Amino acid sequence: MLVLAASAVSGVSPTVLTQQLVDGITLGAVYALIALGYTLVYGIIELINFAHGDVFVWGSVVTAVLLGRLGYNGFSSALSGFPLVGTMILLVAVAMIFCAVLNFVIERFAYRPLRRAPRLAPLIAAIGVSFILETLIAVTFGPSFVEYPTLFPTGGIHLGAITVRYLSIFTILLGVVLMVLLDRLVRTTKIGRAMRATAQDPEAAALMSVDINRTISFTFIVGGALAGAGSVVWALSTSGFTFRSGYELGLLAFTAAVLGGIGNIYGAAIGGIIIGIIQSYTVLFMGAQWADVLVFVVLVLIFIFKPSGLLGQQVPDKV
Amino acid sequence: MHQRKMVTTKAAGVVLSAALFATAFAACGTTGSTSVDKHIVIGTSLAVSGGDASAQLPAQYGVNLAVSQNQNLGNGYTLSVLNENYEGQTGADPNIGQANITQLQNNPEVMAVVGPFNSGVAKLEIPVVNKGAGPALISPTNTNPGLTLSQYAQEAGVNFAQLHPSGKADYYFRIPANDFEQGKADATIALTPATGKPAAKTAFVVDDNTTYGKPLADFFTQFFTQGGGQTVGQRTSITSDTLSELPTLASAIKASGADVVFFGGVTAQGGCKLKKALVQAGYMNPMIGGDGIATDPGCISDAGSAAVGIIGTVAAPDPSTLTGGSIDTLKQQFATFTAGKPDASFTPYAAQSYDAAMVAIKAIESVISSGKTVNRANVRDAIAAINYQGVTGNISFDQNGDNAGTKLFSVYAVTPQAPTTWTYETEIKF
Numbered sequence: 001m002l003v004l005a006a007s008a009v010s011g012v013s014p015t016v017l018t019q020q021l022v023d024g025i026t027l028g029a030v031y032a033l034i035a036l037g038y039t040l041v042y043g044i045i046e047l048i049n050f051a052h053g054d055v056f057v058w059g060s061v062v063t064a065v066l067l068g069r070l071g072y073n074g075f076s077s078a079l080s081g082f083p084l085v086g087t088m089i090l091l092v093a094v095a096m097i098f099c100a101v102l103n104f105v106i107e108r109f110a111y112r113p114l115r116r117a118p119r120l121a122p123l124i125a126a127i128g129v130s131f132i133l134e135t136l137i138a139v140t141f142g143p144s145f146v147e148y149p150t151l152f153p154t155g156g157i158h159l160g161a162i163t164v165r166y167l168s169i170f171t172i173l174l175g176v177v178l179m180v181l182l183d184r185l186v187r188t189t190k191i192g193r194a195m196r197a198t199a200q201d202p203e204a205a206a207l208m209s210v211d212i213n214r215t216i217s218f219t220f221i222v223g224g225a226l227a228g229a230g231s232v233v234w235a236l237s238t239s240g241f242t243f244r245s246g247y248e249l250g251l252l253a254f255t256a257a258v259l260g261g262i263g264n265i266y267g268a269a270i271g272g273i274i275i276g277i278i279q280s281y282t283v284l285f286m287g288a289q290w291a292d293v294l295v296f297v298v299l300v301l302i303f304i305f306k307p308s309g310l311l312g313q314q315v316p317d318k319v
Numbered sequence: 320m321h322q323r324k325m326v327t328t329k330a331a332g333v334v335l336s337a338a339l340f341a342t343a344f345a346a347c348g349t350t351g352s353t354s355v356d357k358h359i360v361i362g363t364s365l366a367v368s369g370g371d372a373s374a375q376l377p378a379q380y381g382v383n384l385a386v387s388q389n390q391n392l393g394n395g396y397t398l399s400v401l402n403e404n405y406e407g408q409t410g411a412d413p414n415i416g417q418a419n420i421t422q423l424q425n426n427p428e429v430m431a432v433v434g435p436f437n438s439g440v441a442k443l444e445i446p447v448v449n450k451g452a453g454p455a456l457i458s459p460t461n462t463n464p465g466l467t468l469s470q471y472a473q474e475a476g477v478n479f480a481q482l483h484p485s486g487k488a489d490y491y492f493r494i495p496a497n498d499f500e501q502g503k504a505d506a507t508i509a510l511t512p513a514t515g516k517p518a519a520k521t522a523f524v525v526d527d528n529t530t531y532g533k534p535l536a537d538f539f540t541q542f543f544t545q546g547g548g549q550t551v552g553q554r555t556s557i558t559s560d561t562l563s564e565l566p567t568l569a570s571a572i573k574a575s576g577a578d579v580v581f582f583g584g585v586t587a588q589g590g591c592k593l594k595k596a597l598v599q600a601g602y603m604n605p606m607i608g609g610d611g612i613a614t615d616p617g618c619i620s621d622a623g624s625a626a627v628g629i630i631g632t633v634a635a636p637d638p639s640t641l642t643g644g645s646i647d648t649l650k651q652q653f654a655t656f657t658a659g660k661p662d663a664s665f666t667p668y669a670a671q672s673y674d675a676a677m678v679a680i681k682a683i684e685s686v687i688s689s690g691k692t693v694n695r696a697n698v699r700d701a702i703a704a705i706n707y708q709g710v711t712g713n714i715s716f717d718q719n720g721d722n723a724g725t726k727l728f729s730v731y732a733v734t735p736q737a738p739t740t741w742t743y744e745t746e747i748k749f
Binding site: 013138143163165167248252 | 406563600
């Protein structure tokens with residue numbers, strides 16, 4: 001309905017608008033996976049982990065190296081069937097494990113020693129870690145594009161005149177599955193209960209024999225793993241990245257988390273999707289140079305009319 | 320403990336000051352002796368690392384080769400080269416370029432500089448040499464028309480009065496034709512049918528938001544529409560920071576139904592990544608670009624298997640079209656000179672950089688043989704008056720510092736027959 005109305009107003013065909021919507025949701029699913037990492041960490045220790053976007057890109061780095069070792073490059077022909085599924089499982093698993101471990105290590109050595117320090121200290125530490133992670137990519141791979149093979153065949157499933165690309169289907173499926181799993185984890189498991197308890201009141205949780213250090217570490221591991229999964233599908237869609245990509249993505253995903261209501265996991269997911277859609281339509285109507293500007297205009301509007309973000313008030317769901 | 324640390328720091332400070340003092344005196348010594356110094360330096364100002372290395376290192380090799388062949392200028396004068404690099408964190412950095420040219424200017428032995436490669440850098444370097452009376456700046460590659468021609472300055476984002484202060488001698492020269500003409504050449508390619516490419520009626524125009532890419536895209540649009548073509552879709556700017564939006568931009572381009580995509584910009588900002596995204600989206604029509612992507616191997620590796628169908632122009636003759644003994648010898652010498660070095664392809668701009676250095680060398684030699692003082696003003700006058708038969712053609716300069724010869728563009732394409740290299744197709748002359 002909305003698409004039809006927009007089509008009538010803009011004079012652009014509904015097919016084109018729907019195509020951009022699908023592309024926007026695909027991009028948004030990636031932002032959502034990164035935004036979840038921001039929001040989980042903020043929910044539990046109220047730290048804006050500015051290194052998170054770079055953790056994400058390191059997932060792309062590790063799988064790019066792995067793909068290189070496996071003999072893939074920008075000229076490799078696309079995979080299909082079992083080899084494609086197998087490679088995807090391998091890549092996503094490797095990236096999830098790597099980013100989980102990386103995020104765990106960062107928390108253990110950069111943030112935990114500062115837990116009792118003033119609020120600003122861990123924030124600066126996070127910015128420092130971000131620079132370290134970026135510079136390591138720049139030094140190792142140089143400042144130009146790190147190539148990433150596309151692997152997925154071109155084309156996709158045709159729904160009328162709209163093409164939903166195979167990679168889009170995989171991206172959206174991956175996002176949905178991981179978000180449902182996260183929801184189950186937080187709501188129904190013992191460690192999920194510990195996470196919610198720590199988020200509400202760490203000291204009371206500790207008195208109830210919740211291991212705070214273990215719970216916080218686990219939160220970073222989950223956030224890292226989600227970013228890792230996103231990093232694979234994102235790099236496949238852009239066919240490459242630079243050492244600065246994490247900065248840009250981190251900023252947009254952080255905005256998604258704030259837009260949805262920082263600390264709220266459903267908010268992060270919705271915020272990510274919204275930002276993806278805004279960017280996609282901005283590219284169509286105004287040009288890619290305005291995409292980031294529009295995102296932040298929307299953010300400012302949200303701040304004016306709903307300062308806590310879209311779902312900011314739902315405290316019980318806060319992790 | 321604290322007290323002792325203070326003392327150590329102080330002692331270190333004293334030693335450091337003494338060292339600085341000594342260096343300052345030593346520096347004075349060298350400056351004082353320049354009047355009898357017979358050592359001359361040609362500088363280069365290029366971006367020779369990172370994403371720009373594949374395009375610009377060959378240019379530096381061209382200059383260094385010319386200097387290595389002319390170390391003795393006669394009358395006891397010797398020549399050497401000083402290479403500066405303006406690659407910054409995110410590509411060619413005009414501010415670093417400005418610092419480089421100032422540094423070269425402060426070195427009294429530098430009589431001429433070959434560079435810069437990028438027009439955006441030239442905007443900050445030209446005021447330095449024109450306000451400070453040299454050294455002469457000879458660009459082998461700058462194509463922004465506003466750098467020398469006031470009528471294009473505004474469109475090309477150039478403050479002409481700042482670049483060329485009135486009443487002062489102009490120290491800027493360039494070898495290639497400009498982007499106004501390049502836009503015309505690119506529009507000609509789009510409008511002319513060729514093998515595997517019917518004549519385009521519609522084009523989707525993308526730029527990279529630089530002072531090179533934006534005007535080039537504007538000039539392309541101007542000539543394309545004058546020739547009966549039509550632009551479709553929303554004109555867009557991409558950079559290396561907007562990678563995430565490439566798939567959705569590719570969908571928008573596909574939906575526009577454009578016969579060709581024009582990209583005004585450089586490889587480092589992601590133009591050839593866009594080609595990859597286009598093919599992923601199922602858009603198979605050609606992408607045309609200028610010398611920011613053409614002949615750059617980095618562009619092909621960025622686009623990978625999607626590189627077929629990229630067409631580009633370079634404002635220099637292709638080495639294969641240059642006949643005669645001198646070019647064959649030069650190719651040989653270039654190969655020997657660059658053996659074992661990275662990014663050592665003999666590109667059109669490598670040949671043109673060699674010629675730019677030779678123009679400077681011939682001018683310096685003519686000043687020496689005429690018995691005049693070898694200074695920047697005399698070298699500049701000799702360059703302005705030069706008529707030199709280089710390997711890329713005859714070089715002389717008009718009153719604006721532009722090459723007075725034919726405006727020539729070589730056309731390159733990535734073809735299905737050779738999907739991993741640039742194939743020379745033809746040349747366009749105006």
